[in-house]
Amino acid sequence: MTGMALAVETTYIAPLVPFADHSDDELAAVIADRHPDAEAALEEAYRRYGDAVFGLALRVIHDRSLAEDITQDVFVSLWRRPDRFDPSRGKLKTFLLTVAHSRAVDLIRSEQSRRSREEREHLKVVRSTPSIEDEVIDIHMAEHVRRALDTLSIDERRAIELAYFGGQSYRQVAVTLNEPEGTVKSRIRSGMKQLGRVLEQHR
């Protein structure tokens, strides 16, 4: 009798936060398989990366309500087209941020009014506060990122920041920095490679 009760009990034992112990790739697989708990898996993915996606979108677009729309869009599109995430090509976080960045930049390009560009240039970069739930590794990583950025030349760094956080095209970056387009292209590439090398060392 006791044994039976135990069996029933074990059936109902569930982790406090479902999927908290799953890896990102496992989460993505649960979502892609349309597992009955797929929505809980998506919620866990959102719990892990919702802030990062929202933070990047807001940093690029400078508009909270549009940043919310982008965040919603990113997770709903992971839900609808989970096959677009290919774990062999990178991490889930990279994928979600890539989608968010491209949506944010599309929105910026579609409102290319000269006036709004001028306004944006005067806006300060929104500084973030790491959320309490950030994992320790992320705090270390943030420090590494700062150090890695410090190894770039000022020109490489400005070009990358204008393109990535400012949502500018390389042609616009060239105008902003008063440099030839070819120079901007190669600076961004060499800077990204340099960052990759430095970050790799800290891995």
Added chain:
Amino acid sequence: MTTHDEIRNLLGVYALDAIDHADERAMVETHLARCDECREEVDDHRSVAAVMAQAELAAPTDLWNRIGSELESAQSRRRPRWSLIQGMTSIAAVVSIAAAVGLTVLWTQASRETEQLRDQIAELQAGIDQARSELQRDPIELAADRAAASGTALEVTVGGDIGTSRAVVLPDGHGWLTNVEFAPLDPSQTYQLWAIQDGTVISAGILGSSPGTVAFQIDASKLEGLVITVEDAGGVVSSSNPAAAAWLAQT
């Protein structure tokens, strides 16, 4: 003809979404489809960028609820899709049994079933198409609808020879062009949006040859009109072309 080196030089800016010309982007994408080395480089740049985006601002607390409710509607859309796939499997099963056994009676029955399944599939497909069109709405379009619903927005029709579109402008200058029904142009041309503010004409955006919903930013307090012109692709700083569509404030 572009060389491998020229493409490689674009990989950094491509990974950061910093190529604004669609054909240049397409050129890189075509190359990436067949070059593992370059694809890996883009993937590397993107993961570096993701690490760089450490700035994590807390997302609004109710945002997950919004996403969750969107999933419910996506779910009701997805269910028919599963039955669609099951339907197709049944067709395949029925047809293969008929072929194997080769009985006319069975075949007739099978084709009747096939017919019924086909009707069911068509019905489901129509439902799916409708649901999809509702769900795949542009976030910009939704933003425009929300703005219009706020009641403080200016909501007007910009129309002319090329067709019509709806413009919504908030008092803070955020504007949207939605329900754009302009005749598509040759790809060498583009529609351009102009705002008349305080007597001056200011470019408010290059819309492309076959525009969809777009967001723009203007000084709403001085808005006297919105004008669309047809320009060469890339747009112009000031236009000498006639208005192809317009809305002018009553003076």
